[in-house]
Amino acid sequence: MSVKIFVPGxxxxxxxxxxxxxxxxxxxxxxxxxxxxxxxxxxxGMLWLETLVEVQTVKGRVAYGPVSEEDVVGLFEVNxxxxxxxxxCLGLTEEIPYLKRQERLTFARVGxxxxxxxxxxxxxxxxxxxxxxxxMQSADIVQQVTDSGLRGRGGAAFPTGIKWRTVLNAAATQKxxxxxxxxxxxxxxADRMLMEGDPYLLIEGMTIAGLAVGATQGYIxxxxxxxxSITVLNEAIxxxxxxxxLGANILKSGKSFELEVRKGAxxxxxxxxxxxxxSLEGKRGVVRTKPPLPAIAGVxxxxxxxxxxxxxxxxxxxxxxxxxxxxxxGMGRSRGTLPFQLAxxxxxxxxxxxxxxxxxxxxxxxxxxxSASGRPIKAVxxxxxxGAYLPESQWDTPLDYEAYTNxxxxxxxxxxxxxxxxxxxxxxxxxxxxxxxxxxxxxxxPCRIGATRGVEVMDKIIANxxxxxxxxxxxxxxxxxxxxxxxxxGGMTPYPVLSALNHFPRDFGIGDFGIVKKDAASGGHxx
Amino acid sequence: xxxxxxHEQVAAIIAAQQGRPGALLPILHDxxxxxxxxxxxxxxxxxxxxxxxxxxxxxVITFYHYFRSTSPAKHTIQICCAEACQSMxxxxxxxxxxxxxxxxxxxxxxxxxVYCLGLCATSPAMMVNDKLHARVTPERFDRLLKKIGGxx
Ligand SMILES: Cc1cc2nc3c(=O)[nH]c(=O)nc-3n(C[C@H](O)[C@H](O)[C@H](O)COP(=O)(O)O)c2cc1C
Ligand code: SF4
Ligand code: FES
Numbered sequence: 001m002s003v004k005i006f007v008p009g010x011x012x013x014x015x016x017x018x019x020x021x022x023x024x025x026x027x028x029x030x031x032x033x034x035x036x037x038x039x040x041x042x043x044x045g046m047l048w049l050e051t052l053v054e055v056q057t058v059k060g061r062v063a064y065g066p067v068s069e070e071d072v073v074g075l076f077e078v079n080x081x082x083x084x085x086x087x088x089c090l091g092l093t094e095e096i097p098y099l100k101r102q103e104r105l106t107f108a109r110v111g112x113x114x115x116x117x118x119x120x121x122x123x124x125x126x127x128x129x130x131x132x133x134x135x136m137q138s139a140d141i142v143q144q145v146t147d148s149g150l151r152g153r154g155g156a157a158f159p160t161g162i163k164w165r166t167v168l169n170a171a172a173t174q175k176x177x178x179x180x181x182x183x184x185x186x187x188x189x190a191d192r193m194l195m196e197g198d199p200y201l202l203i204e205g206m207t208i209a210g211l212a213v214g215a216t217q218g219y220i221x222x223x224x225x226x227x228x229s230i231t232v233l234n235e236a237i238x239x240x241x242x243x244x245x246l247g248a249n250i251l252k253s254g255k256s257f258e259l260e261v262r263k264g265a266x267x268x269x270x271x272x273x274x275x276x277x278x279s280l281e282g283k284r285g286v287v288r289t290k291p292p293l294p295a296i297a298g299v300x301x302x303x304x305x306x307x308x309x310x311x312x313x314x315x316x317x318x319x320x321x322x323x324x325x326x327x328x329x330g331m332g333r334s335r336g337t338l339p340f341q342l343a344x345x346x347x348x349x350x351x352x353x354x355x356x357x358x359x360x361x362x363x364x365x366x367x368x369x370x371s372a373s374g375r376p377i378k379a380v381x382x383x384x385x386x387g388a389y390l391p392e393s394q395w396d397t398p399l400d401y402e403a404y405t406n407x408x409x410x411x412x413x414x415x416x417x418x419x420x421x422x423x424x425x426x427x428x429x430x431x432x433x434x435x436x437x438x439x440x441x442x443x444x445x446p447c448r449i450g451a452t453r454g455v456e457v458m459d460k461i462i463a464n465x466x467x468x469x470x471x472x473x474x475x476x477x478x479x480x481x482x483x484x485x486x487x488x489x490g491g492m493t494p495y496p497v498l499s500a501l502n503h504f505p506r507d508f509g510i511g512d513f514g515i516v517k518k519d520a521a522s523g524g525h526x527x
Numbered sequence: 528x529x530x531x532x533x534h535e536q537v538a539a540i541i542a543a544q545q546g547r548p549g550a551l552l553p554i555l556h557d558x559x560x561x562x563x564x565x566x567x568x569x570x571x572x573x574x575x576x577x578x579x580x581x582x583x584x585x586x587v588i589t590f591y592h593y594f595r596s597t598s599p600a601k602h603t604i605q606i607c608c609a610e611a612c613q614s615m616x617x618x619x620x621x622x623x624x625x626x627x628x629x630x631x632x633x634x635x636x637x638x639x640x641v642y643c644l645g646l647c648a649t650s651p652a653m654m655v656n657d658k659l660h661a662r663v664t665p666e667r668f669d670r671l672l673k674k675i676g677g678x679x
Contacts (some may be wrong), residue, residue, distance in 0.1 A: 012646050015661035047648040186609030186643040224556075224593045225644050227657065262549075263556055266593035268642065282551030282577070284590040300548060342648060344614035349648025372615065381610055385642075417611045417647065428610065435609075435642065 002035040003081045004056035008111070009040035010196050011228045012189070017068060018051040024072035025053070034081055042197020044111035045351030046098050054093055057083040063090040098367055103329060104353045105337050106314050110197035115232060118239050121200040127245065129316030133208045134253045141212035142168055145315060147323035149335030154180050154271075154308030155384070155412045155488070157334075157401050160315075163305060166295035167213040170303035175215035177206050178280065178299060178306040181222040181229070182264055182271035185384025187415030190339040191309035193351055195222070195229040198313070199236035200245075203259060205312035207246065208319060209305050210257040218257065219299070221276055223264040233261050268385075268439040272487050273306045275441060286441045287487045308413070310339060329355035334400045344417040345371045354399075361395040363416060375420040379428075379504065383412025385435055386492035388499035389425060410495065425504035430458035432496040440489060447490025450481045454497070467509055474501070536561060537569045541576045551577060551587055555594055564595045600637035602675055604628075605654045606663075608640040611647035620651050623665040627672060 007013075007022040022038060029036040044052060049065035053075075062083045064075060071088060078084040090096055104110075113120040121127065133141050146161025167175060179202065183191040195202060206218045222230050237259050240246045248256045262280060264270055270279045274288035277299045298304020314336060318326045327335045334356035340363055342349050347369035354363075360380060364370070371377050379389045382399075388409035397403050404411050419428070433454030442448045454477055460470045478494035485491035501508055540561060544554045554573060558565050565588055574581045588594045606612075606621050621640070628636045646652035649661035655671060663671075 011659055012649055012661060015646055015652065015659035016649060050649065183645065184643065186607075187611045187647045188643075189645040189647060192645040225641065225654075262552065264593075265552060265555070265591035266641075267591050279552065280549050282549040282587070284587055286590075344611040344647065344650060346648070351648075385610065415647070417614060419610075419614045423614065428613070431610070431613070439642075 002037040004037045004039060005081065006039045006041045006054040006056075006061070008043045008050065008052060009115070010043035010050075010193060011226070012047050012193075013043055013050045013052070014228070016050045016066070020069040021051045021053065021067050021072065024069045028072050028076050029081070032076060034076070036081070039114045041113065042110045042115050043193055043351075044093065044099060045107065045193060046096065046348070047350040048348050049090070053080075055081055055083060059083070059092065061093045063093040063096065064088045065090060098348065098350070098352075101367070102353050103337050103355050105317050105326070105329070106201075106310060107194065107198075107339055107351065107353045108317070109201065110193060113198065115197050115199055116235055116239065118200065118243055118245075121198075125320065126200055127204055127316075129319035130204050130207055130245070131251075132319045133211050134251060134255065136211075138168055138212050138214060141208065141319065144318060144323045145212070148318040148326040149323075149330070149333070150311065150314055150318065150326065151334070151401065152308055153310035153314070153338065153413060155185075155386075155410070157411070160307060160311050163295055163307070164209065164212050166293065167215070167303045167305045170296055172303050174217070174300075174302050175213055176299050176302055176304040177209045177213070177215045177218040178273075178276065178294075178304055179206055179218065179220040179309055179312055180271065180273065180276060180306055181220050181226075181309050182268075182276065183223060183226070183309070183413070184268040184271040185386075185413050185415050187343045187381065187417035188341050188384060188413045189343075190341055190351060190414060192226055192229055194309055194313055194339075195226070196232050199232050200240060201313045201316060202233075202309055203236060203240050203246065205315040206259060207250065207257045208315050209307065209312060211255060213303070213305055215303075215305065216256050216258060218259045219280060220259065220261045221264060221270075221280060222261060223271075224266050230261055230263060237261070268435075269441045269487075269489055272441075272489065274487075276306065277304065284441075286443050287489075289486065310413075330400075331355075331357035331398060332400050332402055334402070338399070338411065338414045340399070340414045340416055342368050342416050342418070345373055345377075345420045346418040347372050356400050357398045359396050359398055360390065360416070363399075364395065364418065368418070371418060371420045373420045373422075375422065377418055378421040378423050379419045379425060379500075381417040381419070381428075381496060382415070383410040384415050385432060386410070386488060386495055387412050387415070388495045389428070389503060390499070391503040408495070409499065410492070425500040425507040426458065426462055426509070427507075429497045429500040429508075430455060430462065432493055432500075433458055436489060436493040441487075444484070444486040444490065446481045446484035447486070447493075450477055450485075450490060451493060453477055454481075454493070461508055464509055471501070471508065471510065533562070533566060534568075534572075537566065537572055541573060545576050551579070551584070555588065555591075559594060564598050567596055601635050602656055603637045603639065603654075605639045605641040605644075607642065607644050607646070607650070607652045609643040609647075611643075612651040615650035617651040620653075620663060620665065620668065624668060627669065 052065035054061045150160045151157040270285040275285040279285040339353040436451035540557045644652045646661045
């Protein structure tokens, strides 16, 4: 009988040598005449353990990690392929606390199945949401999604059902579903892990979105930095089409939905939805003024649903298990789960899907195990490059959209980047301005000029030239950007800048009793 | 590569994509994949085919960081300079790489910053000629450099 061995094909695993591990396993197995069925699964998301190799045993899957090419012969020596003991053995995968303590709804299959096997997908409850949706009226699908409380996972947290209703009610001969897979936020990789680890889930979610709003064509806009995701998606789309899960007559229902992958070209601002629509149309990724909303006049001027990968991938389980099931997770107006991504200077970095309400401290220490360097954690940036830096005094606030708004912070796409006490928050504030200057689409002055001025001002502050006046200037500049920018690129760059200044004034060369106002909310009121 | 051949190839790429809605980016991607860059003399051909002005096509090419108008170096090394990688020593890695690559022949290596490769829990990260590498220490960088033929 053949042994089933899993070696992830996820980009993070590949970047740590998973292909070499896979080859070594096959070579050694051949040498020892062990019959191996090698599956390239997605990643379990325990990224400090990659390459994480799993072996199917009668008791369940046994994990070994982090495995490198050189470990493979030793693993065979102890018969790891039958679950043998080894220094790298982690026991049953499902029992590893990091995984066991999660609430995996959206990532339920990631790391478990063979991402491209449609049979595997179906055997693990795949396409049950679509089957339900095919028997429903469009308006009822939209209602389910509304009732689930799902809010957009791309950053702005807008209720998904309400967006869909607008598109459903817009009269047009052609409508579109666009998946925002630009995932430009540093510190985030949930979209990537999902596309590489469970592509059919995204395809199913988009198909349901199409049925819900009456759209027959979908586009997945994937950033060019994710070539592997693009390959996986294209293969999965081809398989789904051959099996009639996509195309002109989905499962003989008479309904049609087509899907196409489009590749971005290295522009952060193209993650902003209207810039993305421009880019899809073959133009420069310049932000559009609203109105009209994309839901009314989106890509090619037609009503368009545009949603993040995780938003769309959360839809199948809502349809399969019902809105109430999903809504049961979470707190307040933040319903369901969010795949948090623990990154940067952290011992146990990875993907942690939890219901809203968990605290940063739990993620940093109970899951993350503290900093990678072993030094004290100083600042944590939540929500990508446009998110605030949180000092320790804020780590006990539950991760909830509204609670974070009250801290003058954002959850965004769930990225959490950890910095130890060696970090210089003035330098990071300068970086935030510089990033904005590089990536600004140039449409409005507060962002285009403001960010460039911001870098100059930060340089003076760091060089201690006229510091007091420059800090006043920095606050003025941030105020202009917050209130005068057309989109959140310029409008939220002040979040990392002012939170750094307000919470870590010493890094800006001023004492706690300096001119800095300690009230974070004085930074502005951009929602 | 002769200019005539290039024109033929360029025309074929345009023809293959021309009918798609929003064809410009797919055309530019195919061209860069095939030729390594977007030849400046292709701009007019693309513009004509898509009924755009040359200025419009040029504007799109220059807007996106990914597209280039000159042929690439033999090896492109992109080091992530975003926050998660900064927190794990990306700045030192860039300095190390600059030192190692200083004085090399023109056109052999290009060192570029990127902003996030989605490997933020295994920082610092880099991409060398489309291959991803995570947890890159200076030692690991040197080993990789040696492997692609640049060992010192
Ligand atoms: C500068 C900027 C970059 C953005 N980048 C992304 C991104 O990479 N991925 C994403 O899903 N949303 C991004 N957004 C948010 C989108 O504009 C939009 O809110 C989102 O795609 C809507 O989908 P959702 O409701 O499912 O979140 C960005 C917004 C801004 C202002
Ligand atoms: S804020 Fe910046 S990115 Fe947004 S529209 Fe204005 S210039 Fe463009
Ligand atoms: S921040 Fe460097 S890979 Fe994401």
